[in-house]
Amino acid sequence: MENCWICGDLADSKEHKFKASDLKRFYGKKFDCYYIQESAVQIESYKDRILKFPEIICTKCNVTLTRKHDDAYDIFINYCHQNYDLLLERAELNFENIYGKNWVEQKRNLYRYFAKHAGCKIVTSEYPQDLTDLSEFILGKEKTEKFTLRFELKMIIKLLHTFYNKDREFGHLFNAQTLYYGYYDNLTLAGWLSNNWITTNWVYSKNINPNKKSDFINKTERLKIVDLNYYDKNLLETESYYEMIKYFEFGKLNTLEKRIEHYKEIIE
Template sequence: MICWICNKNEANSREHIIKRSDIKRVYGRGSYRGDRAPVHVKNGVLSYIQGSDSRILKYDKSLCSECNVKFTQPFDLAYEKFCKYVFENEQLILHKRYIDFFDVYGNDFEAGQRDLYKYFAKSFGCRLVDAGATVPDDVRELLKKDTFQTGLRINFSVNEDVLILPKEDRDGFLGKGDMLAWLDRKDNTKVNGYEWNEHISWLTISYWYNIHPDGNLGSVWVADNQFIYLGIMFPLDEEQREYARKKVEEKPNKAN
């Protein structure tokens, strides 16, 4: 297989599905054992994670080491800086319901948010390849540009149902949603667009490629604004939400 980013080198490197820095932030460097060991769930199958570099947390090889380690490193660092800011300023962000990239990256916020967007574009591309799809040229090519046009739109939302959980539990709520393909109405073999999401705790990042984003899930962002305004989502119905609240309330009693 050829690396989908450079489109020339052999794919000999595996990208993390769950970012290693996210795992380490919540669970430490590892190894992980006992009740606090993270659990990976996929298709209903539970697997205990022993370390932040576990193979189960990685995609199959789809990148070359040059692209995955060297070329995209600034994107990874921009993401880590963004996450650090979000977790250190959680209550402020939840109160304001927006993020100012100046507060994250300082005077260099234009370059910082551009690298952050490229991290998400890389994440989207790796997920497409994992699903057996081809990464659109505009997504692949924007990684090498300072200015670009693309069909990939992103927005950020607060998952209010995750906020029901105690902080020590919700911080470990890391994962990816299903990749949905939008088929052409006249030709169901043709894909017109994609929809996807991933989450770090209560913050959900939604991806929309060549389809109209759901405005309830936040302002649309293409690395083109100093501010991102957070949307809102309630995945649980009222009965499920009430059940979750009761389970959280019961948890301290069980520990005593």
Template sequence: MSSAIDPTCWICGEPATTGEHFFKHSDLKQIFGQPSQAAPLFHHSTKRVNRPIGSLKANVLKMPRILCAPCNNERSQPYDRAWESLSDWLRAKVNLRPGDQVRGDRVWPDGHCSRRLRNVQLYFTKLTGCYLTYMGVPFDQRGMATSLLHGTIYPHIHIRLRANNPGDFGLSDVVVDDSRRGRCTIAAWLYLLGRLAVEVQYVDVGPAEARLPGAWHPRAGSNRLQIMPSIDEQFLG
């Protein structure tokens, strides 16, 4: 599907002046370090394989002009930082296996784990909205934007942690169903962190909990996320 970039910020409607990384800059830096022209990373996509990347600020790593600076910085900073801390914690726990549980109070022992997990959900809400906007797919833009602007739980984003191929990093393609209501009502994609992946499910139709066994949502009342088998293990055997 071709890109269709709205020149206004999809969250607040102000002029869109900044891009959003497909894969968070801090994750790229922690995993790969700082590339250079002499020692580049190699970027793979469906359009091109082995494209050399000499900087983590390279345009190919970003969705261009998708947000205004305030929405991409101070407004969403709590969401970004919550994911950064969870990502760092997950990366340090090399023995996590399917069936294990990630307890929010172990990641954030300061008594604010519920708020931080809500902010993790809002980080993936923001990234899902950016991804769908970049793809030109209609979705619940107003609902997502309201949650992000006010820091409130977004009802339609659910998260699973999955085991994953240790050599896979980046974002998967987004699978969408936009056959109802003239907009996307279901979308799914993976944020690949090597040994672990975050499966993000956007479900804006019917009772999502019945469709998503093992998924986590802030309204479930639990601060524990279970690690599920990899998609290959779950569906292929």
């Protein structure tokens, strides 16, 4: 058995690649949906093994210690689901509006939620890194030097949601493959997660520009609006449902080079 990358104890717990509560909220306990990575795989339950990381963290870190982080994420997602028009108009996230007076710590907890996800992705990638910066942040340190987020709103997913949600519960969850660039002792790793129209990009790197580092003093974060003009291919030409979803998620980021540019822009 491996050791938990967060606290060093024995790793006996499997973190979900998608949050179990998101899967249950969207699809119920038994469901019929597709897991899209390189190809689509049909899955039937939120407990499906493909939805989980192998055992790389311990139960304490996966459940007790990170419960506050999970709660901050749930509040964030509910707020984004309920305030689409406001978010579109303002193109920013206001953490005081999301969390109330405790927004500084709650914003940190939200970042810690994504830090756990990113750490699990990095540990299971081809190039595991020393994750001390991330684990200390998750365990309570107030800052992280190597990890940052950027939020986006994808209008096309809202359209899709409105269309399909008429006659059934429709939910969209997407987990982009971990990308890395740079050299062996100075790699940048990055990915994104989408929950309906809200996409959270994460980047782990030694090379984050000081003014792009995670900041828990700023009440607001920019929300990049990915509008319908972003897509240049006729949507009706897409071959299948999962091709369409991939297209909506990646848009113009259809090559490795373009995705690297996308992440570089977040940290440089």
